[in-house]
Amino acid sequence: MNTSLRLRAGLVSIALLAAFLGIWHLATRSTAPVTTMSPEYAKLMGLTATQGKSAMPGPLDVGAKLWEHLKRPFYDNGPNDKGLGIQLGYSIARVGTGYLLAVLVAIPLGFLIGMSPLLSKALDPFIQVLKPISPLAWMPLALYTIKDSSISAIFVIFICSIWPMLLNTVFGVASVRKEWVNVARTLEVGTVRRAFTVILPAAAPTILTGMRISIGIAWLVIVAAEMLVGGTGIGYFVWNEWNNLSITNVIIAILLIGVVGMLLDQILARFTRMVTFPE
Amino acid sequence: MTDKFISIEAIAKRYPGAGGATTTVFENLWLSMKRGEFACVIGHSGCGKTTVLNILAGLDAPSEGAVIVDGQAISGTSLDRAVIFQSHALLPWRTVLGNVAYAVSSKWRSWDRAKVRAHAQTFIDLVGLSGSEHKRPSELSGGMKQRVGIARALSITPKMMLMDEPFSALDALTRGTLQDEVRRICLETGQTAFMITHDVDEAIYLADKIFLMTNGPGAVLAEVVENPLPRDRGRTDLHRHPLYYALRNHIIDFLVTRSKTFTTEKPDHDPRNVPVVHIGKPGLSIASNGEEPRQTWMPGTNPGLSA
Numbered sequence: 001m002n003t004s005l006r007l008r009a010g011l012v013s014i015a016l017l018a019a020f021l022g023i024w025h026l027a028t029r030s031t032a033p034v035t036t037m038s039p040e041y042a043k044l045m046g047l048t049a050t051q052g053k054s055a056m057p058g059p060l061d062v063g064a065k066l067w068e069h070l071k072r073p074f075y076d077n078g079p080n081d082k083g084l085g086i087q088l089g090y091s092i093a094r095v096g097t098g099y100l101l102a103v104l105v106a107i108p109l110g111f112l113i114g115m116s117p118l119l120s121k122a123l124d125p126f127i128q129v130l131k132p133i134s135p136l137a138w139m140p141l142a143l144y145t146i147k148d149s150s151i152s153a154i155f156v157i158f159i160c161s162i163w164p165m166l167l168n169t170v171f172g173v174a175s176v177r178k179e180w181v182n183v184a185r186t187l188e189v190g191t192v193r194r195a196f197t198v199i200l201p202a203a204a205p206t207i208l209t210g211m212r213i214s215i216g217i218a219w220l221v222i223v224a225a226e227m228l229v230g231g232t233g234i235g236y237f238v239w240n241e242w243n244n245l246s247i248t249n250v251i252i253a254i255l256l257i258g259v260v261g262m263l264l265d266q267i268l269a270r271f272t273r274m275v276t277f278p279e
Numbered sequence: 280m281t282d283k284f285i286s287i288e289a290i291a292k293r294y295p296g297a298g299g300a301t302t303t304v305f306e307n308l309w310l311s312m313k314r315g316e317f318a319c320v321i322g323h324s325g326c327g328k329t330t331v332l333n334i335l336a337g338l339d340a341p342s343e344g345a346v347i348v349d350g351q352a353i354s355g356t357s358l359d360r361a362v363i364f365q366s367h368a369l370l371p372w373r374t375v376l377g378n379v380a381y382a383v384s385s386k387w388r389s390w391d392r393a394k395v396r397a398h399a400q401t402f403i404d405l406v407g408l409s410g411s412e413h414k415r416p417s418e419l420s421g422g423m424k425q426r427v428g429i430a431r432a433l434s435i436t437p438k439m440m441l442m443d444e445p446f447s448a449l450d451a452l453t454r455g456t457l458q459d460e461v462r463r464i465c466l467e468t469g470q471t472a473f474m475i476t477h478d479v480d481e482a483i484y485l486a487d488k489i490f491l492m493t494n495g496p497g498a499v500l501a502e503v504v505e506n507p508l509p510r511d512r513g514r515t516d517l518h519r520h521p522l523y524y525a526l527r528n529h530i531i532d533f534l535v536t537r538s539k540t541f542t543t544e545k546p547d548h549d550p551r552n553v554p555v556v557h558i559g560k561p562g563l564s565i566a567s568n569g570e571e572p573r574q575t576w577m578p579g580t581n582p583g584l585s586a
Contacts, residue, residue, distance in 0.1 A: 179366060183362075185337075186337070186361065187356075
């Protein structure tokens with residue numbers, strides 16, 4: 001039953017993909033009549049003008065280009081021509097650094113706030129004001145104070161991924177089942193040991209959920225941040241290829257951003273499952 | 280006094296209510312137990328039974344008064360007083376062995392892993408869970424979970440066990456078996472036990488002493504009923520004992536009517552000297568109720584009457 005459902009869902013997915021690619025292919029077919037012109041002029045005008053080729057690349061163009069990229073993911077021909085593997089590597093490294101810094105700050109701080117009603121109330125107004133700020137709004141301030149575009153991008157990742165983690169940690173720690181805390185109390189377990197043996201495992205699923213939301217946001221923001229700071233990264237690649245008017249490369253980048261984002265989410269989802277125990 | 284292993288002295292619990300008023304759940308409550316005694320508290324919801332238990336456990340502090348256990352006033356929780364929670368309160372990320380070992384290693388911090396495991400295993404065997412040590416709570420039935428809760432409480436060899444309706448979430452059959460286990464363990468180890476229950480038969484089977492509490496707010500401990508049934512009573516032939524129905528009817532009468540009217544009917548009730556009721560002994564306090572002990576079976580009496 002379950003496997004047959006999965007099989008049928010898979011078949012529907014493949015059918016939908018095939019239909020999408022088919023429509024895309026038909027919509028971007030060369031349709032306009034081929035005009036004759038002098039070969040030199042034709043070279044200047046490009047295929048769109050000479051053979052009626054659609055300005056939008058078709059799936060076959062994208063596929064061919066993607067294959068080319070996948071064959072040589074790590075080439076480096078100078079600042080404006082690097083392999084997609086290198087660009088993605090830069091983006092992942094920035095997200096990873098900013099995100100890890102946010103984890104190091106958010107989880108201990110969230111623990112403290114969650115365990116102390118005083119701190120929770122005192123810090124609440126700050127968190128409420130800081131949380132809704134678009135991370136990119138920090139960019140000018142970061143560039144001005146840090147004076148390094150790459151570190152500024154990392155800072156933006158840090159600031160955008162800290163809030164979901166912080167709030168989920170606070171919530172998870174504050175709402176640990178009273179009975180579990182009482183078990184620890186009747187066993188005369190000290191505060192530190194209680195924090196690690198009862199509160200942390202009890203709050204772990206909520207904390208991991210916050211981390212999962214954060215990695216999603218961080219991956220959304222890095223593209224925009226790299227478009228601003230430039231230089232390297234998949235966001236810069238997208239903008240650079242837009243300036244080159246290479247729609248094919250833009251589409252490939254969009255596809256890869258989606259795939260990497262999905263992988264990051266799946267990794268965190270797996271971690272969440274590892275720490276979640278049904279009662 | 281030396282025969283009071285546990286002595287609750289004039290405790291009160293008040294909560295701030297709306298508009299600066301305070302709600303008194305109970306006040307001037309006195310209660311004592313001997314070492315090795317099994318006591319059950321019966322009363323309707325809201326009379327503060329759980330609060331009394333939490334105060335005894337040290338999880339809650341009384342607004343007034345003190346609790347003396349083994350000659351010492353208690354402050355906070357202690358490994359001497361183990362609690363069996365109504366909802367078992369097992370840590371779902373630990374296995375059966377892990378849950379019990381957590382308690383063991385909390386009591387004996389210097390023990391090495393092997394010693395902790397061996398000690399925990401003894402108590403898992405005691406409650407009949409051998410073979411399920413490595414299961415997580417989610418893989419266990421309700422009765423098995425509560426067995427783990429009992430093993431965890433016993434493993435720290437406490438001076439007394441506190442149980443807050445430990446079997447109320449279980450089906451009748453499982454409840455019966457667990458009552459047998461608890462009774463056997465308490466008799467074997469001479470454990471002092473304090474249990475809250477809504478189940479009159481459970482109280483009659485398990486308790487040496489039954490504390491009857493009136494309805495809250497302003498609840499008082501109305502009577503202490505001595506269980507007249509022999510110590511070697513069995514669960515299956517309990518109801519054949521000549522005093523069983525007298526005892527049972529007395530408790531149910533209290534729950535049905537007197538728990539509401541007690542405070543108005545007995546304005547001179549002295550909370551320090553709560554009347555002790557000896558069912559079946561003529562001339563003692565049962566007569567103060569104005570009723571003869573009834574020993575006939577009454578059709579339609581709901582054996583599981585609860586609050």
